[in-house]
Amino acid sequence: MHAPADVLIGTPSPKLESTTEAIKTAIHNHLSYTLAHSPEMATKRDWWVAVCMAVRDRVLQKSLRTMRHHREVNTRRVHYLSLEYLMGRLLENNLRNSGLYDVTKAALAELGSDLDELLDEESDMGLGNGGLGRLAACFLDSMATLDLPSVGYGIHYEFGLFRQKFDDQGRQIERPDAWIGGGNPWKIVRPEYEVTVRLYGRVEQQFDDNGNPTPVWVDTREIIGQPSDIPIVGYDSFTVNFLRLWKSCASNEFDFDVFNRGGYVEAVREKVLGETVSKVLYPNDATESGRELRLVQQYFFVACSLRDIIRRHQRDQRNSWDNFADKVAIQLNDTHPAVAVVELMRILVDEEGLEWERAWEICQQTFSYTNHTLLPEALERWSVPLFEKVLPRHLQLIFEINQRFLDQIAAIHPDDPGKLQQLSIIEEGDPKMVRMAFLSVIASHSTNGVAALHTKLLTERLFPEFHKLYPERFNNKTNGITPRRWLKCCNPELSELIDRTIGDGWPKDLDRLQQLASHAVDPEFQREFLAIKLRNKERLAGIIRERCGVGVDPSAMFDVQIKRLHEYKRQHLNLLHILTLYRQLLNDPDSAAITTPRVFIFAAKAAPGYYLAKTIIHAINAVAHRINHDDRINGLLKVAFIPNYGVTMAERIIPAADLSEQISTAGKEASGTGNMKLALNGALTIGTLDGANVEIREEVGDDNIFIFGLTVDDVDDLREQGYNPWDIYWQDEELRTSLDWLTSGYFTGNAGDFQPIRDSLLDGGDPFLVLADYRAYVKAQRQAAKAFQNPRHWARMAILNTASVGKFSSDRTIRQYAEEIWNLQPVRPNDGD
C-alpha cells in the first residue's frame, strides 16, 4: 500500500545509512545513475564525483533537517556578507567533519580505489584574495560546528583569483582560474530564489497619493541574480548550514523589451552587463582602484543577499518589520558589502514606507562591521560622480544619512566646523569621495578590529572621533583559524599523535592542546613529533622538486614565508637576509661549519598591477636561481618560490614548516592568520610585534618565539625624528653590500631589473622601514639558526607552540561574535536517529 501524499509531506526521509556497505552502494549507484558509467570505464574524475555525490546525499539530509528545524523554531540567524571566500577543496573537509572519512576510505579500498588519490581531483574554490577570504571560510566552519544558525553570502565568480606561473626569468605571469571546469558536485542551483537587481537610471521627483513629493528611481537597467548553495558541514555537530553564492545573468525579458523598442545595441549592452558582473574576482587585496564594475559587483551582491534575507524573514507569518532586527543579524566583512546599509534604508523608506527614524533604528540594530585594515590606500572610497551614475538613489540616501549625522555633531560641537569635515561621510575634494568605513561605523551597532593591537590602533588612529562619540560600538575580536582544516585534515599524523596523547576532543576544544605541554620535554614524544615533522618535510621536498625543479634536504631548516606579496609584509627584508647569508658563506669559508642548512620557502601572489611587488617576486626567483646552482655553498642554502599559492598548497607547506616568517612593519598587518596556522603545526615564529603576533607571544611565551624589530611606538618615534634610510645604508656595511649586490645586475645580467626595489628603499624613503629593521632581523635569525642546531631544544619549543595556541581557534572567535555582537544562541537540530 502506498502512503497518501499528505502523509509523505512533512515526513523526513529515513536516515541514509553510513556503513561501509551503504557507502559502497551509494558510490556505485552514483557512478551508474548520476554519471552513466560502469566502474571499469570510469575515470578518476568520475570516481571523485561519485564519492562527492555519495557524501553530498548524506550532507543534504542533515542540511534539510537543519533548515526545517530553523524554520520551525523561527530562529534568529546571522548572515555573513563577504565578497570573498577562500574555501579550498571541500571533499576531505566534508568527510572529516561529517565523520565519514574512515568509512569512505574503507569503502573505496574495497572498490579498488584510493581515497587520498581521488582527493587530488578537486580544484580549489579560490574565490578570494588572502586573509580576509580565508577568514570567512574558517568562520563558516566554526558557525556550523557551534550549531549557530547562519548563512554565508558571496559571489559565484566564474574566475577566482588568477593562476600564477613564472616565466623563464622568474617573473609572475597571470592566467585565468577556470575553477568550474567540469562542474562542481557541491553546488546546488536554486533557480526558485532568483532575484532581479536594478542599477543606473535616475531619480525622478513624483507625487504620492497625498500629494507629497517622493523620489522614484526610474530608467534602471536590470540584471538577474541566480543563487546556488554550497553546504557547510559542522564538525561533529548536527548542523549543516549553507553558503549562498550569486551569479549574474542577463534578463531575457528586458532584452526583448528594449529590442522591440528598436534598441538593439542597448539590448546587447544589457546582456553584456548581466554576463559580466560575476565574471571575475578583483585580484587586489589592499589597494582599491575605484573601478565601476567593482561597485556594480558590490551592489549586485548586496541587493541579491538582502532580497533573499527579507524573503526568508517574510516567509514566516509571525514576522514583520517590527521583529526584523530580532531575527536578522548581518555581519559586513570589511566595507566591501557596506552599501547594504543604504540598500536596506532604501527598501524600508522607499518601498516599505517606514519613517526614517524607524528604518534607521532597524538598520543600526541589524548591521555590524569588521575592519581588516589600517592601510590608508586600502580604505574604500568611491567618487561621488561614479556613485551617482551607478546608484543615484543610494547617493541621495547617503547624503541624507550624512546630513542627519552631521546635524548631531553640530549640536555637540557648535563651534567646531572642522569636526564636521573630519567626520563627514563625504570627503571634500575634486571629486568628492564617499568614505565607506565612516558609513559602516555610523550605520551599525558594532565595529570590530581583528586583533588586540589592531583594535587599539583602530580606535586611536583610524576612528578616534567616532570612538569618542560611540565608545560602546568598538570592540576586538581576535581572528582565529579552524583547527579542523588547519590541523586535523592537513596534518593527519600529528593529529593522531595528539589523539593518542590527550584524546580526540581537541578539534572542538582547542584549549585542550595545553595538555601537550607536559610532554614537551618527554624524549619519546619529542622523537615522534620530530619524526612527523620530517615526514611532512619529505612530502614538501617532493612538491618543491616537482614544482620548482629544486632538490632540498628535508633535514635542513624549512624557513617559510607564505602570504600575499606586499611591501608591508616585507618579503624583501627576508631576501636581504638571504643575500647576507649567501655572501657570508662565499666570503668566509669557516662560516660554513657553523651555518645551519636552510631552505627558504616562499609562496605569494602579487596583484597584477602592483609593479614593485612583481619586481620582488622576480628578484627572489633570480637570487634563488643563483643560490640553488652554486656548488660552492654545498647545498647549505636553497631558495624555493612555489608558484600558485592557494589553500591546498598552504595545507602542504604549513605542516612542514620549522620557522614562520611574520615580519611586517609594526602597525601594518591587522592580524595575520597564517601565523596562527604555522604555530599550531609546530613552527616557531620569527616576527615583529604586529597584529596577532603580539597575542601569539603572550600565549607561547617569550622563550618560544623570536621577536625582533621596531614596535609601533618605535616606528612613531623614528618617523617623528625624521627617518632617513640612507643613514642606515651608510652605517651598515653588510646591509649596504647586500643591497648593492642585489641591484647590481649580477643576478639577471641587467642592472635595471631590481632598481625599483632600491629606489623604494632609499630615495623613496623606505616607507615600510625595511632598512631600519634589517640589523635586528639578522640578529634574530642567528638566534633561530643556533636554536635549530639543538633538535631537542627545538622540539621542546615547537611542541610548546602547538600546545599554547588554543586561543586561536576560530570557534573561540565565533563564540565571541555570537555572544558579544550577534546575540545569537546555538540551535540544535535533531539527528533523525
Ligand code: 26Q
Ligand atoms: C577592495 C576594493 C577593490 C578591490 C579589492 C579590494 C580588497 C579586497 C580584499 C581590499 C582588501 C582585501 C583583503 C584584505 C585582507 O585580506 N586583509 C587581511 O585580513 C585578514 C583577516 O582579518 C588579516 O589577518 C590580515 O592582517 C589582513 O591583511
